[in-house]
Amino acid sequence: MDNKDTVFALSSPAGRGAVAVVRLSGPRAGGILRDLSGRALPVPRQACLRRLTNPRNGEVTDQALVLWFPGPHSFTGEDLVELHIHGSLAVAAALFDALAEFEAVRPAEAGEFTRRAFENHKLDLSEVEGLADLIAAETEAQRRLALRQMEGALSDQSERWRQGLMRQLAHLEAWIDFPDEELPPDVLENIGAAVDDLIGSIDEYLRAGQGVERIRTGLEVAIFGRPNVGKSSLLNRIARRDAAIVSETAGTTRDVVEVRLDLGGYAVTLADTAGLRLL
Numbered sequence: 209m210d211n212k213d214t215v216f217a218l219s220s221p222a223g224r225g226a227v228a229v230v231r232l233s234g235p236r237a238g239g240i241l242r243d244l245s246g247r248a249l250p251v252p253r254q255a256c257l258r259r260l261t262n263p264r265n266g267e268v269t270d271q272a273l274v275l276w277f278p279g280p281h282s283f284t285g286e287d288l289v290e291l292h293i294h295g296s297l298a299v300a301a302a303l304f305d306a307l308a309e310f311e312a313v314r315p316a317e318a319g320e321f322t323r324r325a326f327e328n329h330k331l332d333l334s335e336v337e338g339l340a341d342l343i344a345a346e347t348e349a350q351r352r353l354a355l356r357q358m359e360g361a362l363s364d365q366s367e368r369w370r371q372g373l374m375r376q377l378a379h380l381e382a383w384i385d386f387p388d389e390e391l392p393p394d395v396l397e398n399i400g401a402a403v404d405d406l407i408g409s410i411d412e413y414l415r416a417g418q419g420v421e422r423i424r425t426g427l428e429v430a431i432f433g434r435p436n437v438g439k440s441s442l443l444n445r446i447a448r449r450d451a452a453i454v455s456e457t458a459g460t461t462r463d464v465v466e467v468r469l470d471l472g473g474y475a476v477t478l479a480d481t482a483g484l485r486l487l
Contacts (some may be wrong), residue, residue, distance in 0.1 A: 214240065215316035216307050218300060225295030230303060232313075233321055237287040240310055241274060249276050260291070262306040269302045270294055284321055285328025334362040341424060348473035349423050365413065369406060376402050426468075426475030435483025443467060443480040452480045 214234030220227070232240060238249055245258040253275065260269045273292035282288035293299050307313055317323075322339060325331045331339065338357030345351040376399050383395050392398070431439045440452035443465065452465045465480040 214313045215320055217316040228293050228295035228300055230291040232289040233284045233286050237289045241289045252276055252278050264309045269306055270299045284324040285330045332363050347470045347475045353423050372406050426477055428477045430479040430481055432481055440480050
């Protein structure tokens with residue numbers, strides 16, 4: 209992958225829809241928009257309607273809502289264009305054919321827009337992880353957790369730890385380099401106490417992180433019991449649909465039946481299991 213290339217990708221889900229969003233990022237993004245529309249660039253961050261044409265044959269591709277984000281004030285930190293086209297497979301294919309006519313322009317690799325944002329210091333690693341979690345969020349609890357991380361909650365906490373360690377390192381270096389100076393007599397004790405506080409803060413954060421990880425990945429709950437005691441009925445009642453077969457005949461559930469649920473804002477995988485026959 210070469211950051212000198214201008215890349216493009218479909219940013220909305222693939223398939224048919226009313227609108228599809230195609231993004232371009234890189235040094236040629238603005239010029240490509242001018243060539244596709246045959247008009248000057250619009251006012252930055254202000255949506256406008258443009259007719260897009262194929263530069264090879266002049267054929268109209270679509271009428272699109274376009275947005276222009278000159279770098280570095282964009283998601284990737286580069287010149288970036290958003291094209292809100294009609295969401296049919298044919299329109300997207302025609303636009304991609306038009307983009308293929310330009311030199312040094314290629315489809316983006318998976319995650320390349322976010323990678324460029326990271327390399328251009330628009331996001332740090334924890335914010336990238338938060339963005340990925342936000343895109344994958346299924347429940348309200350996952351959404352809130354991912355949004356906090358994407359907005360820098362973990363980054364801010366890590367920076368406070370770093371600043372605290374740097375401060376104590378400076379005190380320690382002063383005690384080593386200037387032993388004859390009139391330093392406070394309890395400087396080492398103060399350093400040790402401050403470092404212990406930092407270690408305690410980090411340990412507390414890691415312990416709390418175990419519950420956070422459960423929110424991210426979801427809970428897994430198995431229903432066990434004797435045959436024909438209502439395990440499948442309980443699963444269907446919680447899922448509010450006929451996810452498992454219910455019968456008066458014992459043993460109808462032979463394989464594990466799993467249902468992914470949103471229970472009170474938390475992702476839960478509920479598993480119906482075969483009945484346990486006790487000897």
